[in-house]
Amino acid sequence: xxxxxxxxxxxxxxxxxxxxxxxxxxxxxxxxxxxxxxxxxxxxxxxxxxxxxxxxxxxxxxxxxxxxxxxxxxxxxxxxxxxxxxxxxxxxxxxxxxxxxxxxxxxxxxxxxxxxxxxxxxxxxxxxxxxxxxxxxxxxxxxxxxxxxxxxxxxxxxxxxxxxxxxxxxxxxxxxxxxxxxxxxxxxxxxxxxxxxxxxxxxxxxxxxxxxxxxxxxxxxxxxxxxxxxxxxxxxxxxxxxxxxxxxxxxxxxxxxxxxxxxxxxxxxxxxxxxxxxxxxxxxxxxxxxxxxxxxxxxxxxxxxxxxxxxxxxxxxxxxxxxxxxxxxxxxxxxxxxxxxxxxxxxxxxxxxxxxxxxxxxxxxxxxxxxxxxxxxxxxxxxxxxxxxxxxxxxxxxxxxxxxxxxxxxxxxxxxx
Amino acid sequence: xxxxxxxxxxxxxxxxxxxxxxxxxxxxxxxxxxxxxxxxxxxxxxxxxxxxxxxxxxxxxxxxxxxxxxxxxxxxxxxxxxxxxxxxxxxxxxxxxxxxxxxxxxxxxxxxxxxxxxxxxxxxxxxxxxxxxxxxxxxxxxxxxxxxxxxxxxxxxxxxxxxxxxxxxxxxxxxxxxxxxxxxxxxxxxxxxxxxxxxxxxxxxxxxxxxxxxxxxxxxxxxxxxxxxxxxxxxxxxxxxxxxxxxxxxxxxxxxxxxxxxxxxxxxxxxxxxxxxxxxxxxxxxxxxxxxxxxxxxxxxxxxxxxxxxxxxxxxxxxxxxxxxxxxxxxxxxxxxxxxxxxxxxxxxxxxxxxxxxxxxxxxxxxxxxxxxxxxxxxxxxxxxxxxxxxxxxxxxxxxxxxxxxxxxxxxxxxxxxxxxxxxxxxxxxxxxxxxxxxxxxxxxxxxxxxxxxxxxxxxxxxxxxxxxxxxxxxx
Numbered sequence: 027x028x029x030x031x032x033x034x035x036x037x038x039x040x041x042x043x044x045x046x047x048x049x050x051x052x053x054x055x056x057x058x059x060x061x062x063x064x065x066x067x068x069x070x071x072x073x074x075x076x077x078x079x080x081x082x083x084x085x086x087x088x089x090x091x092x093x094x095x096x097x098x099x100x101x102x103x104x105x106x107x108x109x110x111x112x113x114x115x116x117x118x119x120x121x122x123x124x125x126x127x128x129x130x131x132x133x134x135x136x137x138x139x140x141x142x143x144x145x146x147x148x149x150x151x152x153x154x155x156x157x158x159x160x161x162x163x164x165x166x167x168x169x170x171x172x173x174x175x176x177x178x179x180x181x182x183x184x185x186x187x188x189x190x191x192x193x194x195x196x197x198x199x200x201x202x203x204x205x206x207x208x209x210x211x212x213x214x215x216x217x218x219x220x221x222x223x224x225x226x227x228x229x230x231x232x233x234x235x236x237x238x239x240x241x242x243x244x245x246x247x248x249x250x251x252x253x254x255x256x257x258x259x260x261x262x263x264x265x266x267x268x269x270x271x272x273x274x275x276x277x278x279x280x281x282x283x284x285x286x287x288x289x290x291x292x293x294x295x296x297x298x299x300x301x302x303x304x305x306x307x308x309x310x311x312x313x314x315x316x317x318x319x320x321x322x323x324x325x326x327x328x329x330x331x332x333x334x335x336x337x338x339x340x341x342x343x344x345x346x347x348x349x350x351x352x353x354x355x356x357x358x359x360x361x362x363x364x365x366x367x368x369x370x371x372x373x374x375x376x377x378x379x380x381x382x383x384x385x386x387x388x389x390x391x392x393x394x395x396x397x398x399x400x401x402x403x404x405x406x407x408x409x410x411x412x413x414x415x416x417x418x419x420x421x422x423x424x425x426x427x428x429x430x431x432x433x434x435x436x437x438x439x440x441x442x443x
Numbered sequence: 444x445x446x447x448x449x450x451x452x453x454x455x456x457x458x459x460x461x462x463x464x465x466x467x468x469x470x471x472x473x474x475x476x477x478x479x480x481x482x483x484x485x486x487x488x489x490x491x492x493x494x495x496x497x498x499x500x501x502x503x504x505x506x507x508x509x510x511x512x513x514x515x516x517x518x519x520x521x522x523x524x525x526x527x528x529x530x531x532x533x534x535x536x537x538x539x540x541x542x543x544x545x546x547x548x549x550x551x552x553x554x555x556x557x558x559x560x561x562x563x564x565x566x567x568x569x570x571x572x573x574x575x576x577x578x579x580x581x582x583x584x585x586x587x588x589x590x591x592x593x594x595x596x597x598x599x600x601x602x603x604x605x606x607x608x609x610x611x612x613x614x615x616x617x618x619x620x621x622x623x624x625x626x627x628x629x630x631x632x633x634x635x636x637x638x639x640x641x642x643x644x645x646x647x648x649x650x651x652x653x654x655x656x657x658x659x660x661x662x663x664x665x666x667x668x669x670x671x672x673x674x675x676x677x678x679x680x681x682x683x684x685x686x687x688x689x690x691x692x693x694x695x696x697x698x699x700x701x702x703x704x705x706x707x708x709x710x711x712x713x714x715x716x717x718x719x720x721x722x723x724x725x726x727x728x729x730x731x732x733x734x735x736x737x738x739x740x741x742x743x744x745x746x747x748x749x750x751x752x753x754x755x756x757x758x759x760x761x762x763x764x765x766x767x768x769x770x771x772x773x774x775x776x777x778x779x780x781x782x783x784x785x786x787x788x789x790x791x792x793x794x795x796x797x798x799x800x801x802x803x804x805x806x807x808x809x810x811x812x813x814x815x816x817x818x819x820x821x822x823x824x825x826x827x828x829x830x831x832x833x834x835x836x837x838x839x840x841x842x843x844x845x846x847x848x849x850x851x852x853x854x855x856x857x858x859x860x861x862x863x864x865x866x867x868x869x870x871x872x873x874x875x876x877x878x879x880x881x882x883x884x885x886x887x888x889x890x891x892x893x894x895x896x897x898x899x900x901x902x903x904x905x906x907x908x909x910x911x912x913x914x915x916x917x918x919x
Contacts, residue, residue, distance in 0.1 A: 061841065109836075111835055111838040111841065113844065113881045124825075124829075124836055124838065125836050125837070126829065126833035126835075126836035126837050127833070127836070128836075129825065129826035129829040129830065129836055130822045130825050130826055130829070145876075145880055145881065146877070146880050147749075147876035147878075148746065148747070148877055148879075148880055149878065150670075150745065150746045150747030150748060150878050151745055151746060151747075151878075153669075153726050153745065153748060154725075155721050155722045155723045155725070155726070156720050156721065156722065157719065157720045158719075158721075158749065158903070159903070159908060160902065160903035160908035160909060160910050161910075164880045165879065167879075167881075167883060169882060170884045170911075171884055171911055172915055174884070175887075175898060175911075176883060176915045177898055177899055177911035177912075177913070177914060177915065178911060178912050178913050178914070178915055179817050179910060179912070180912070181912055187886075202915050202916055203916065239722065242720075243781050246717070246907075246909060247904075247906050247907030247908040247909075247910055248907055287842075305709070383529070421517050431802070
């Protein structure tokens with residue numbers, strides 16, 4: 027069994043950023059394990075632009091953004107193994123993996139960064155009635171067919187769910203000559219970025235049907251159509267509003283699920299809201315020396331934030347190896363009121379500034395984001411609009427953290443008055 | 444010319460083929476779909492019933508009890524996963540009399556290992572049951588098996604021993620020409636045979652009519668299911684039935700041999716023999732009725748739902764006839780899977796009675812390499828294989844851990860996988876929690892490469908189930 031100081035599972039944007047940050051913090055014995063045929067992760071198939079506006083102040087495509095990090099990995103000679111699937115992570119940080127050259131092998135890791143990304147919610151999880159013909163794809167699967175393999179999986183398309191990949195694929199399929207009939211969204215608002223609704227739907231006159239869902243799929247061999255319906259406030263379809271749309275393809279963009287099978291297998295506790303690990307400000311999980319970052323931790327809307335978060339994890343993992351254990355400070359728990367669904371991190375064990383990322387449960391206008399220590403308001407930030415599709419942040423200064431008396435902070439949304 | 448032709452490559456036809464393949468005969472299996480196990484065989488409860496349900500003296504009772512006894516060995520020979528996980532028929536206090544009646548019937552049917560257990564013992568065995576239940580029939584011989592895996596393995600074993608399989612062969616006419624039956628397909632192909640075995644599932648009445656037997660009919664009964672993530676595979680250890688009604692055994696809650704949790708089936712009589720749509724009413728029924736049996740089923744962990752059509756015969760029992768060298772097997776609804784090995788054994792007898800006079804092969808191979816062989820190897824054994832063929836080192840389906848080597852094997856073994864669903868049923872690739880989201884494009888590539896076809900010629904399940912239409916603009 028070989029020994030490596032830091033093993034990073036996943037060579038997508040999160041894994042690469044973390045590796046570079048760990049290297050730049052002085053750590054040298056690093057290994058990235060990547061299951062695909064090259065570094066880059068899902069960005070490789072995201073050939074549209076809009077990546078890197080925050081990081082590089084430029085509009086890059088997904089592959090360009092990924093390549094910038096791949097170059098940084100290569101310049102530093104950080105080793106990586108491709109086509110390598112990690113099968114198990116044990117609580118004492120032994121990694122079992124497999125590839126064609128090495129067969130099955132194990133590595134004893136000093137520290138681990140989990141950066142496995144996320145997957146799309148499949149059709150089967152949505153309980154849509156009807157037949158099960160060819161022509162039902164998640165938006166990401168269709169994106170792989172179109173952008174990586176150069177094939178068109180549909181000509182006449184209905185999209186269920188207005189997640190960003192669905193919106194991007196509405197435009198992509200249109201540009202390739204397909205007709206996108208509609209994007210149906212169960213919720214009364216889109217889960218995608220406002221700019222994607224503008225640039226991918228409105229610019230192409232593709233209707234976004236809010237509070238609508240697909241209630242039945244038709245077609246024996248290939249999809250021949252779908253029945254859609256409006257839903258009531260309880261998200262139940264209203265039978266009188268049923269309408270049939272002829273199409274040969276149904277794309278699904280109904281949510282992303284962090285891929286935490288390895289995390290669960292290691293016995294790390296998972297936040298039921300994020301579907302990712304509980305972490306502190308260093309993105310350290312409840313197993314010391316195991317960190318998580320990127321979409322495996324919580325689903326991000328911008329890769330720029332993934333890089334930012336992964337640098338925190340990479341730096342912290344390097345410090346963990348080089349400086350030994352942290353002194354265990356008393357953890358401050360971050361609580362939410364339901365209107366704010368979750369925060370990352372969920373706990374703080376540091377006295378330095380910490381940026382807290384969070385998402386809201388619904389669209390709220392003219393509100394205040396309020397952070398309280400007991401009854402004591404420590405942050406009170408006005409917002410014109412917050413929406414579930416757009417991640418928000420607040421920064422807790424070290425002065426605020428040092429001043430906490432109740433042992434926890436509550437994050438909530440309140441009215442303007 | 445064939446000695447014997449079997450019409451229908453479901454689990455019944457497959458088990459018969461495998462049983463007859465040990466004889467020195469020319470054997471052919473005809474299937475109207477593009478793969479085997481495409482009817483009720485691919486969508487049922489995956490249960491080897493103990494045999495207490497069927498009325499004593501019925502063919503269902505006789506073949507179920509015998510089939511259940513045979514299944515473990517058959518599964519072992521064919522390399523098919525089988526688990527004697529026991530079953531429970533649970534009851535509320537007001538259903539106790541019914542439980543006692545089933546127990547008595549089970550004894551009369553010759554089922555071993557039956558007992559009635561009371562609440563305390565029941566909840567000690569299965570803590571996740573509905574707390575209002577008061578007693579249960581425990582059947583020690585209840586088991587689970589994967590029905591399509593069993594069928595694929597049986598047909599594969601028959602083929603390994605020389606049987607032919609003709610796919611997309613929809614029989615439209617059967618004529619007797621002297622001592623020979625001439626069987627014609629929709630596309631004009633014909634085969635000839637001395638003996639015809641009709642195991643055509645919901646269409647067995649149509650096939651019987653072509654052989655001059657129109658005195659029964661078979662109608663489809665819809666059964667919808669929900670399958671839950673492997674995370675939930677230990678929700679119950681045993682198969683949980685509720686006290687049965689005349690429409691069937693109710694909604695069961697059962698682990699599968701592959702470690703998922705299965706809920707279903709509904710039971711709705713249908714006209715259309717091909718309509719395997721799921722319905723929102725069906726989902727609601729499954730959720731409501733499975734909640735009668737178990738407490739806190741994690742319905743948010745459903746990874747897929749599906750629907751099968753049981754072949755319900757007009758007599759209420761299995762319809763098994765031998766006449767003019769035609770053997771008809773119709774109405775093989777539940778417990779058809781459990782009975783299949785015993786039905787096959789019986790068909791062998793019927794053929795002998797009908798004059799089949801064949802000697803046994805000397806080179807018959809009774810066993811087949813398990814589809815899951817690689818996954819169950821030790822680390823060292825896996826490394827040996829990967830050294831010889833590095834495609835076994837590349838995982839294609841991350842959810843189920845299926846390698847490229849296993850997929851390539853499935854494409855070239857008997858019966859060969861020729862489409863994405865065929866690969867899925869043979870390897871489990873694409874059957875996990877992401878339902879093929881990541882691996883299906885890779886499976887398509889592998890199929891295209893191995894079958895020397897274009898990517899847009901690779902289908903989901905043959906015929907018109909195309910996945911990709913044409914190349915993108917930049918790639919013309």
